[in-house]
Amino acid sequence: MRHLKNCAQQGLCIYYMVLLDFAAGFGIPGQLMKQMDVKSENKPLPHPRTKRSWVWNQFFVLEEYRGTDPLYVGKLHSDMDEGDGSIKYILNGEGAGTMFTIDDTTGDIHAIQPLDREERAQYTLKAQALDRRTSNPMEPESQFIIKIQDINDNEPKFLDGPYTASVPEMSPVGTSIIQVSATDADDPTYGSSARVVYSILQGQPYFSVDSKTGIIRTALTNMDREAREYYEVIIQAKDMGGQQGGLAGTSTVNITLSDVNDNPPRFPQKHYQMNVLESAPINSTVGRVLAMDQDEGINAEMKYTIIDGDGPDMFNVTTDATYQVGVITIKKPLDFESKNSYTLKIEGSNPHIEVRFFNLGPFRDTTTVHITVEDVDEPPVFESSHYFVDVSENVDIGTTIQIVAAKDPDAKNNSVRYSIDRNSDPGRYFYVDITTGALMTARPLDREELAWHNITILAMEMNNPAQIGSVPVMIKVLDVNDNAPVFTKFYETFMCENAKAGQLIQTLSAIDQDDPQEGQHISYSLPPEGANNPNFTLRDNQDNTAWILTRKSGFKQSEQSTFHIPILVVDNGRPTLSSTGTLTIQVCSCDEDGDIMSCSAEPYTLPISLSRGALIAILACIFVLLVLVLLILSMRRHRKQPYTIDEEDNVHENIVRYDDEGGGEEDTEAFDIAALWNPREVHVGKSRQDMQPEIESLSRYVPQTCMVDNNVHSYMLAKLFEADTDICAPPFDSLQTYMFEGEGSVAQSLSSLQSLSTDSDQSYDYLTDWGPRFKKLAEMYGTKDSNSSL
Known part of the structure; x- marks a missing residue:
């Protein structure tokens, strides 16, 4: 790399730098790289290097980088670059300028957009070094690849879900049902991002799933379709081999249990009573028997046979494939005089039986049929041997549902009158016109109460009532939506005060x-x-059930201890019917483990603070109560005022009780003398009618005209007598106490009327203070005795 002239013609210098960057990225020690560089610098190359198929021409960068700074990818460098900025690096190819940029001075490559391996796994680019001044190529154009390394950013998905499958009921454990498959868009060749593990979230303990293959199998035996037919199984696929931190996806598998013949037939009646006329033709129907089977389809098919009794030669039983009932017919002509009753033992069995269910018992049942042959003398004969009638349960009363017709086979052809055998219709649901044979409804029909009516219509000759013909009429009551759905029970549940939002309550x-x-x-x-x-919400599960969930977190028992939630229940009939049920929810206090401690409401306490409106309302109520109290007191005061005292004679005096010497008017016990004396209302000789005197001994000896002397005792007796005989006095008594000491009191006079003491600041001038009313009182009663207590 020190000498560009030693590089291959196809840009091996750039590749070599890529190798250095790649090695640095994978942790190759820098000292080793220096040694490699020194060797390449000191050791002369005797021959020009030839082009080799290097594999270090790739950059690697992780996808989904979301940082704020551009993501560093790698560095391109030419040996001719002396670091003075004379070399200009340019980048061309896929994503150049839009996804990747290169620093034209340093050769650093950065990613400027988030990269998604699932959209594009690699980019092919070309790099070139140019002379910045002349724009002439310094090296041939070199090509390299930037590969996007995968991260686990895609969860597994079930592309074919939701799934539908079926499995026979009663299947053994491990029976394979269906295989589900989830795909992961992450790189399957890198790490465990795309390694999917399957598990079951809902559907246990009935089903299981293979963690590697996704095959769903049965996990329980004796899964009974008649008990439960549909199952909703939720399968989860998790990448990273199912380890923590992996992403997961789910799918639903709807599994239906298909029917197998695992239920034997059963007769709802162990004994049947049928009547047949001796004149009934061959192959005519005597009656029907039915064995019920909980299975369906071919597994519910029935076969009826006569296995015992004294009538196999006279009767036959066949299977009605439409209704799966046994039809008893006449095989030979009947003769009442020869034999008038027969007994048949009929067996109902399943013709299709699975060998593995033999251990469940015999798939057959028996019933006994008693047939009575009725004597006839050419009775009327109906046009049909039997009638099947379908009628809706909401049919109006009086609606004709079938017309039956019978005629007398005799030559006279007597007129026929129709009636219903009341033993066959004990509820009196139907009525037949006596002349026309029109069968009509007489009472409302209810399929839920009785779905089938097997009645017998009689035809009687007018001139010979003994000639009676009959025909069975099987009436099937068709269902209409006339019952609203209702709760299966009264719902009352309990929940904790610390219930969370979205919690299932009921x-x-x-x-x-x-x-x-x-x-x-x-x-x-x-x-x-x-x-x-605001407290609860309802979720319809679409499987004839619903959940009541909390809408908020936290409830206070002290604020409201009971909630009554009305629930509207609607069926799918035409027209739809509905009813409203109530769910009662009790708020309870619970411990930390969620166990209920108490569901009784705490004593209610007034809130510490009230709003302004509440305070105004309370004050207004108090004000109204005060006004009412004042009005009542005022009315009572007006009623208690004496009606016989004039303003000028209403003299109020004080009688002071002296228990010891001295004190005088300093005593605080006062008495209103008006209650004892009213000079204007003295009516001698009148007696009260509203009450009797309590002290008869006093009124008996007091004369009609009282002569009041100085003796206060006499005065008291006189006033008591007047009160007892006064018819104008108020109708209530007043008991007054007078501590009269008599004329011989050792205390002498206790009156302060004649006191002339001057060593006290108190004024005893009562005569002057009381004025002319007291003087008038003293003159009238002669109050002159110094020993008087007045």
């Missing part, structure tokens, strides 16, 4: 008693008024 399921031909499909949604529920 799985809902509903049932519909109807049986639409296209199968049941129930959808779930929140009603319009609850569609914007």
